Amino acid sequence: METPENELIEQAPTNPRPSRPLMIVVSAPSGCGKSTLCDRLVDEFPRITYSISCTTREPRGEEKDGAHYYFLSKKEFKERAKNGEFLEHAKVHGNFYGTLEDTVLYAMEEGHHVLLDIDVQGAKQLRESLVRLDPRHPIRRGFTDIFISPPSMEELERRLRGRGTDEERVIQKRLENAALEMSAAKEYSFQIINDDLEKAYHELKTVILSGIGLS
Numbered sequence: 001m002e003t004p005e006n007e008l009i010e011q012a013p014t015n016p017r018p019s020r021p022l023m024i025v026v027s028a029p030s031g032c033g034k035s036t037l038c039d040r041l042v043d044e045f046p047r048i049t050y051s052i053s054c055t056t057r058e059p060r061g062e063e064k065d066g067a068h069y070y071f072l073s074k075k076e077f078k079e080r081a082k083n084g085e086f087l088e089h090a091k092v093h094g095n096f097y098g099t100l101e102d103t104v105l106y107a108m109e110e111g112h113h114v115l116l117d118i119d120v121q122g123a124k125q126l127r128e129s130l131v132r133l134d135p136r137h138p139i140r141r142g143f144t145d146i147f148i149s150p151p152s153m154e155e156l157e158r159r160l161r162g163r164g165t166d167e168e169r170v171i172q173k174r175l176e177n178a179a180l181e182m183s184a185a186k187e188y189s190f191q192i193i194n195d196d197l198e199k200a201y202h203e204l205k206t207v208i209l210s211g212i213g214l215s
Helices: 005-010 034-044 074-082 101-109 120-131 138-142 153-163 168-182 197-212
Strands: 023-027 048-050 086-092 095-100 113-117 143-149 190-193
Touching: 023 034, 023 120, 034 048, 034 113, 034 197, 074 086, 074 095, 086 101, 086 120, 095 101, 101 113, 101 138, 120 143, 138 143, 143 197, 153 168, 190 197
Parallel strands: 023 113, 023 143, 048 113, 143 190
Antiparallel strands: 086 095
């Protein structure tokens, strides 16, 4: 009987083939199913965990520091950014968001594969950050970036309209952004076209298993 793929990832440290923790970056235009694919990956494989970002905004609802975000003051965030502690960071709607190098490294040293669901600008910053790291650094060695694309712009527009939640101006803005984001797809090591969710998820798992050394 074959061992299920999720058990293979769990057993990776004792597998005779070398295993390495991954830092998995996934980007996609809105409406491509990125969140669905990433959530499914995390649900199926306990050793894959979302990276916890820092933010300067106030907690919402039941959000807890260290669980949903690390909540920092703007002063502390800027100081850390100045010190080069972030792998990537950006200002969104008046608040700062970013991924600390130490946060990712600690999770990887604990045996986790860290998943970052970020946009193309964040991914670009990450690649630039890797250049300053030693080639043997776990983050640089484990870096894997994946871009999820729609089958076509026409299909993407159909999906966005099918949501029935966005105004026309919002849909048009999302389509404009999608065109710009898709022009950056070639910068990623792997590209997956989500024309069928099951097929796309299988391709995503194959990339991860290959990166760990289990394919």
